[in-house]
Amino acid sequence: MNNKNLSNVKIILPYNLLAEKLILGSILTIPEAISLVSEKLPIEAFYLENHQLIYKGLLILYAEGKTIDYINLITWLQDNGQLAKIGGSQVLLNLLSQINKSSNLEEYIALIYEKYLRRSLIELGEQIIETGYLTEMPLETIFRKIEQSFFVITENQPVQNLVSVEQGFKTVLKQIEHGLRLSEQPGLKTTFLELDLITQGFQNSELIIIAGRPSMGKTAFAFNIAKNIAYNHNIAVIFFSLEMTREQLLYRLLASEAEITNTRLRSSRIKRTEWVTIKNIVTQLSKLKLFIDDTPNLSIGEIKIKIKTLSFTLVDKINLVIIDYLQLLEGVEQNENRVQELAKITRSLKKLARDLKIPIIVLSQLSRNVETRINKRPVLSDLRESGCIHLRDIKGIHFTPLLPLFSWTGSFLSKHKISQIKFTGQKPTYKIKTLLGWSLLISSQHKLLTNQGWKKVEQLVGSNFIATKLLMPLNFSENFYSNSSLNWDKILKINYSNLLPVYDLQVVKSSNFLIRHLIIHNSIEQDADMVIMLYRDEYYNKGTVNKNIIEVIISKHRNGPIGSTNLLFDSKYLRFFNL
Structure with a gap:
């Protein structure tokens, strides 16, 4: 031929x-x-x-x-x-x-x-x-x-997720039986006592976000956790540092343990007795199964491959992954805007935690909204760019910061202003029609409050009931509120509409808001199982009585309680201690 x-x-x-x-x-x-x-x-x-x-x-x-x-x-x-x-x-x-x-x-x-x-x-x-x-x-x-x-x-390999209740309970009973044999509850403990009491340690398959403004000590806190867990549990921990080099992190660790400033170590201005101490500490720290990867611009795919490759070379698998930080991670598809890209990244991180059956901790920046408030203590709505808040009203309302939006507190309606509006590109939108005549265009990933809890649009069916609230006309006073009852409206139709421009709205102090009487979710931490926020009052208020104190705020905890605890922060050596 x-x-x-x-x-x-x-x-x-x-x-x-x-x-x-x-x-x-x-x-x-x-x-x-x-x-x-x-x-x-x-x-x-x-x-x-x-x-x-x-x-x-x-x-x-x-x-x-x-x-x-x-x-x-x-x-x-x-x-x-x-x-x-x-x-x-x-x-x-x-x-x-x-x-x-x-x-x-x-x-x-x-x-x-x-x-x-x-x-x-x-x-x-x-x-x-x-x-x-x-x-x-x-x-x-x-x-x-x-x-x-x-x-x-x-x-993309298919996974068998369908199991009978009988099979599922067999697994549950084995886990409980295994827990009974342990002297303490399973979960990776940080050695920060009150924090461990609230979280019960970091559990397998959890995605934990540690968030804060710059200079709050996020990297130092996360690296302290990495060292503590690697030492106390004798397990393998990998720290992906997308911002700092491995040398910078190792100098920090050595300065912390030897109680010699980073500046003196880098300039080699040390005493002979300190040199002996340094070599002894390096010997001890070298026994830790703590690994550092400082490759910049990593994607989730590359992180997964690195974890699996390292696990092949070790006797024990990697038990904890820490990534510093979310906004520096790369998405695979470069044609998307950054808001969409980071939303996909957080979902991929959660999926990676589930696939590897280990906790993954990822650090995240908070928005500048914190700096504009009198009270600088962070709240969940300060998380930046880590979720999907995409909505365009079907009547073509142009959102402005002057337009008041009402949010549902669980007991009454409270009025807030839009703090930021972002155009996030063209997205597939769906038209929702209700029995009472309300209608809305909304993206598939957005959530509505239903009689069965918050549900994404793509999870809704025609028989679902969604929450509505009727506002008193022409009565938009700052102290406006209504009774605690919600109205429930049945969905008639959910139809695909078109590719339309959609927007990202941020509403201060709220995780939801009302558009055309429907309660819309404004969550940007939806993929995380736990959100930990760091706050140092001393950074903003020089005369504060809480000097050298860092507040660790558990703002979200899917599998347990929320709360806060204080740690002593040694800013000279970047160390954290129980009070």
Whole structure:
């Protein structure tokens, strides 16, 4: 066969034709199957182009709340000029004739997904070969691209999350039985007694955010925690420092333990007796299973690969990860704005904590709103850029700082002003209509207050009841409040609307606000299991009586109580002590 004939040969990649037909046929005959299939399979999981077009049409019908059947699907294909591309209406009739059983749906999904992952691996292999020839591209860039691509593939592996109550309780009883044998409750203790009493230690799969303004001591506090846990639990801890170099951190650690200032150590202005002390301390600290990575501009994929690589070289796995800090992490997709990017990063960090079954601590900056208040003590709404607050009112209201917004305190309505407005780009929006006639355009990740708690828009169904509040007309006094009762309004429809400009609103002192009488969540810490905030009154008030005191505020604790405790802060050697 000559080269010309070879060029015309089409390489067929792995796929399962029968499974693809059975899945599409199942959705057409059993419309409820779309909810399961849409969670497991992206459009690219189908190999044949006509199957991809059919599946895309089914997903759009599902998003728009329309009935999934042959008539609606063929109408959509005709309206969008896709019917001829799939091979005509006979292709759909053939799918309807497929023999299928809903009980086998998960098996068919797994068959399609397995082939999809194999095609992804083949594509990655081709990319590796191509980039290997690009001598003008630095090797570091090539390795980073390969690592990120490989991380995406491995992250997409299906995980069996469905277990019976019987199986689940077996695991729970084993955990309780194991806990009974321990002298103390499980969880990584920081050795800060009151903090450990409130948190019960850092638990596996938890995402913990330590937040504060600059100069509050976040890095010093986190590094103290890393050293304490590595020493007291004799476990492996990795500290990702995206801002400071490893030398800076090690000088800090040595200065703290030797009680010699960082300046003297760096300039080698030490006494002979101190030199002996330093060598002894270095010997002791070298026994710690504490690892430092100071690679700048890391992504979550690169962090995961580094953790797994290090775990392979150690006898024990990594038991705690600390990242300093959130705003310096890179997202994989560079085409998104930073607000969207960081929202994805926090969700990825939570998923990473669950996948690795270890606690992950990430440091975060707080917004400058703190500096504008008389009381500088931070609150949850001061967390910056770590969530999704995206909303555009359907009447086209232009939000300004002068526009008052009401928030629900749990007992009454309180009026606040918008502190900041950010345009966050074009996003898919959904139109919600209620029985009482209220309607709203909102992004899928946003939360509404329902009779079953806060739920994202993508989690809502037509039978849900959402909270509403009617405001007294023309009575917007500063002391306005209403009775403690909420009105519950039933959702009639949730339809996909369009890609529209959406905005990020920050409301002072509030984690929710009312738009068109619907209570909207304003949470930017939703992915964290625990949020710890640091506050030093001495930094703002030089005459304070609380000198050398740092307040550790547990503002959110998904699995326990909130509260605060004080620690003694040695600013000279950057150390923390129990009072």
